[in-house]
Amino acid sequence: MNTKILVTCCFLSVSAFSQSIRGRVTDEANSSALPGVTILVVGKQTGTTTDASGNFSLQLASGRYTLxxxxxxxxxxxxxxxxxxxxNAxxxxxLKSAQTNLTEVMVVGSRNINRSVTDSPAPIDVIDVRQVTAKTGQLDVNQLLQFVAPSFNSNRQTGSDGADHVDPASLRGLGPDQTLVLINGKRQHQSALVTLFGTRGRGNTGTDLNTIPAAAIERIEIxxxxxxxxxxxxxxxxxxxxVLKATTNQLVANVNYGAYQAKYRFDNQKFDGGNLNVNANYGWRIGKNGFLNLTGDYNQREHTNRANTPGIDSTLQRRQYGDSRIKNSSVYANSQIPVSTNTTIYAFGGINFRKGDAYAWTRTADSPRNIPSIYPDGFDPIITSTITDGTFAAGVRTTLGNWNVDLGNIFGSNRFDYGxxxxxxxxxxxxSPREFKAGGFQLQQNVTGLHFTRFFKNTLQGLNVAFGSEFRYENYQIFAGEEASYKAYDISKAAGAQGFPGFQPSNVLNKSRTNLGIYIDTEADLTKAFMIGAAARYENYSDFGSTLNGKLSSRLKISPSFMLRGTLSTGFRAPSLAQKYFNSTITNFVGGQPVQVQIAQNGSAITQALGIPDLKQETSVNASLGFTSELGNGFSLTVDGYYVRIKDRVVLTGQFSDELPEISDALKQLNVSQVQFFTNAISTRTRGIDVVLAHRTQLGQGRLNTSLGVNFNSLDTISVNTNEKLKPYKDLYFDLREYYFVRASAPPSKMNLTLDYSVNKWAFLLRFVRFGEVKLANWNYDPTDLDIYRPKVTTDLSISYRFTPQIGLSIGGSNIFNVYPDMHRADLTESGGAWDPVQMGSNGTYWFGKLNFRF
Structure with missing residues (x-):
């Protein structure tokens, strides 16, 4: 009798504590089965995947669970x-398809919370970072976007001082400082670095996207x-x-490693540039709707070396030419805490520490800049960096009446120390010592904003009104290096540290400015098919005055599957504090010979002697016109043409020599032979077209997503803005090399074809990227002897497999056919190697493996 009772109790216990839950997962778009979907029980180390028919089952004890x-x-x-x-129900x-383009809820470009990407009047790409990083070799944000978004361009520099440590990046071939970066909709600070060398961003101060770890990002909206x-x-x-992650109750960790297969290395080493990345992300739920999401990330990238390439005279090349060594550590957080039904406190931000070693130009054994008793074989200086970047934002969102209110503050700081x-x-x-501290610079920014938004549902077919104000404070500093890093102890010999002369006491400065902006932004749906929008913004700067700009936008739905859209706007960009005040002495190599060059501050005695006016804001006229279409059978197409005319662009001029009588004495007193400076030198016109074609379909038991992104871009210089004193030097003021540097900000065309196939526990990605032709002028300033980089195609391939719902592995390669740009004379290129730094890179094939953990 007791045995029967025991068996009965055990049977009832199993029934109560081991129930079966079953179901089916389908594609929301066409109700087709989805195999290989991961189902995790949140907070427990258990889960399953769907079979070929999309079915799944789990054994769970009675209770409530989040799947x-x-x-x-x-x-x-x-x-x-x-x-x-x-x-047994x-x-x-x-599940809703998440493409790497136009499928997410949109934040940027509209303050209407009811607006989505697909009915926006302006073209917007939304990139799901988790989806992209799971299958591709790129680890940092710049390189990730470079190979996903056709209108985005970035490249790594070498022999370019600070730009070896901070990758310049841009949209639509314009300057890095002509793209605004936001975090969670709040203005992010720029880097303290002003780019002086290389093929991209010359004379610009951009935002360092790589300070934000990809592991902390949910999506990127462009x-x-x-x-x-x-x-x-x-x-x-x-x-x-x-947009930072807001997930909770899930630990995601990744271990990534890859290296380049070197086609060109003088020492026959097959692999270099090893890149290790380890990151983890976890979120805690706070109350019903609150959260705290935390990310830690560490990345270590080793040098590549592509010097002494075949067919190039080794005596004219640098001995070390390639990527810098970087150690990058970041901690980022994102949080939101409801304090009442209508009020939420938010905070986000993080800190990034970066240390870098970058190759400088070779000093040969017989160079007058070498001391043979110290370096009998010559030497290769290493420029080091210590970069500290921090962001912290906090604020409160609430409602007043029917208005949504956001009061917030964001502070950012970027400090760059050279060695x-x-x-x-x-x-x-x-x-002489062999190591020096060379000084550096710092930029800090604080923005306080008050924003009001309201949607009038019953006005017309919907009216959204937003207005607000922002107050911004900026501070820029330059600090000197140790005395031996810049001083000439024997005036007959070269002064300062070879590779990077330190900042001198005469360079030291501490400059600030403030800005007040007021805006109104409206969108009205006149009918369900026709929308118009208008925005206006007034800003006043403490250092150069006021500006007023406006924007008109419209969207017309011709049918449920076809929509026209367009915008017309004026714009502006204030010259950065670094462009206004940066000053230093640098060493250029012309035909392999060192030349001391002074970067003169705007408003200095030298620029005044040449009649250079104070810097003022750049102004622009922007227009875009395009359409979006659902072509049926899973196809979607967007086509957008654009026109951007910019007046008074700030650029770095060509080099004026000490032979000019106006500045001869001043330059000789500085012991430099040439001078450059920042000025509103040119006006430009950019025309282009963006095309995005996407297709999704069921293929066998799996799912195939295909996307084609194309950007065609053309930039022309309309005028060179000189005064009467400079007219005889017009070709020097904006010289041949600077002209091609501006044009090379983006190739004239860039195409991206991606095929993404998932079946059961497998996923396959094949991607082709075609970079259009780029032309650059040499140090010989010969318009008939340009460095021409013909169009090239790189091919990426990856294979992913999930062993369990918690563990997955991806392996693959970027540029698997080891394609390189065309080679050129190393003694005439900007970088002193066989290649200038162009978008496709010159490191060759990158092989990688990624191990993912998800609990």
Whole structure:
């Protein structure tokens, strides 16, 4: 009798504590089955995947659970379920496709919370970072966007001082400082670095996207349209909004490693540039709707070396030419805490520490800048960096009446400290140290904003009104290096640290400015098919005055599957504090010979002697016209043409020599032979077209997503803005090399074809990227002897497999056919290697493996 009771109790216990929950997962768009979907029980180390028919089952004890459904190529969702005895009702779930382009809820470009990407009047790309990073070799944000978004361009520099440590990036071939970057919709600070060398961003101060770890990002929204009237300065080319993760109760960790297969290395080493990345992300739920999401990220990238390439005279090349070594550590957080039904406190931000070693130009054994007793074989200086970047934002969102109110503040700081090692100060002779602290610079920004938004549902077919104000404070500093890093102890010999002369006390400065902006932004749906929008923004700067800009936009739905859209706006960009005040002495190599060059501050005695006026804001006229279409059978197409005319662009001029009588004495007193400076030198016109074609379909038991992104871009210089004193030097003021540097900000065409196939636990990605032809002028200033980089195609391939719902592996390669740009004379290129730094890179094939953990 007791045995029967025991067996009965065990049977009842199993029934109560081990129930079966089953269901089916389908594609929301066409109700087709989704195989290989991961189903995790939040907070427990258990889960399953769907079979070939999309079916799944789980054994769970009675109770309430949160199930998380996720699949590569689809939005992750959570379902709250109750497991009870004798309850066999199936759980059917439909997932929404998550493309790497126009499919997410949109934040940037409109303050209407009812507006989505597909009915926006301006073109917007939305990139699901989790989907992209899971399958591709790129680890940092700049390189990730470079190979995903056709209108985005970035490249790594070498022999370019600070630009070896901070990658310049741009939209639509415009300057890095003509793209505004936001984090969670708040203005992010720029880098303290002003780019002086290389093929991209010369004379610009951009935002360092790589300070934000990709592991902390949910998605990146790219508004490909002028938006200065909506968001203020820097938004001439567009806006990049980085949205941080807000997930909870899930630990995601990744271990990534890859290296380059070197086709060109003088020492026959097959692999270099090893790149290790380790990151983890976890979120805690706070109350019902609050959260705290935290990310830690560490990345270590080693040098590549592509010097002494075949067919190039080794005596004319640098001995070290390639990527810098970087150690990058970041901690980022995103949080939101409801304090009442209508009020929420938010905070986000993080800190990034970066240390870098970058190759400088070779000093040969017989160079007058070498001391043979210290370096009998010559030496290769290393420029080091210590970069500290921090962002902190906090605020409150609430409602007043029917108005949504956001009061917030964001503070950002970027500090760049230079060092030089494996070097010497020639003027100190054999007693010279081999390492120096060379000084640096810092930029800080604080923005306080008050924003009001209201949607009038019953006015017309919907009217959205937004207005507000922002107050911004900026501070820029330059600090000197140690004395031996810049001083000439023997005036007959070269002064300062070879590779990077330190900042001198005469360079030191501490400059600030303030800005007040007021805006209004409206959107009205006149009918369900026809929308118009208008925005205006007034800004006043303490250092150069006021500006007023406006924007008109419209969208017309011709049919449920076809929509016309267009915008017209004026814009502006205030010259950065670095462009206004930066001053230093640098060393250029012309035909392999060193030349001391002074970067003169705007308003200095030298620029005044040449009649250079004070810097003023750049102004622009932007226009775009395009359409979006659903072509049926899973096809979608967007086509957008654009026109951007910019007046008074700030650029770095050509080099004026000490032979000019107006500045001869001043330059000789500085012991430099040439001078450059920042000025509103040119006006430009950019025309282009963006095309995005996407297709999704069921293929066998899996899912195939295909996308084609194309950008055609043409930039022309309309005029060179000189005064009477400079007219005889017009070709020097904006010389041949500077002209081609501006044009090379983007190739004239860039195409991206991606095929993404998922089936069961497998995922395959094949991607082709074609970079159009780029032309650059040489140090010989010969228009008939340009460096021409013909169009090239790189091919990426990756294979992913999920062993369990918690563990997955991806392996693959970028540029698997080891394609390189065309080679050129190393003694005439900007960088002193066989290639200038162009968008496709010159490192060759990158092989990688990624291990993912998800609990």
């Amino acid at each position: 998380r459904f996720s699949s590569l190529g689809y939005d992750t969702i959570e379902k709250l379920v109750t497991v009870a005895a004798n309850d 199936p759980l059917d779930v439909a 508004l490909r349209d002028g938006a200065a009237a909506q968001y203020g300065s820097d938004a001439i080319a567009g806006v990049i909004n980085i 030089v090692k494996n070097t010497l100060n020639t003027s100190m002779g054999a007693t």
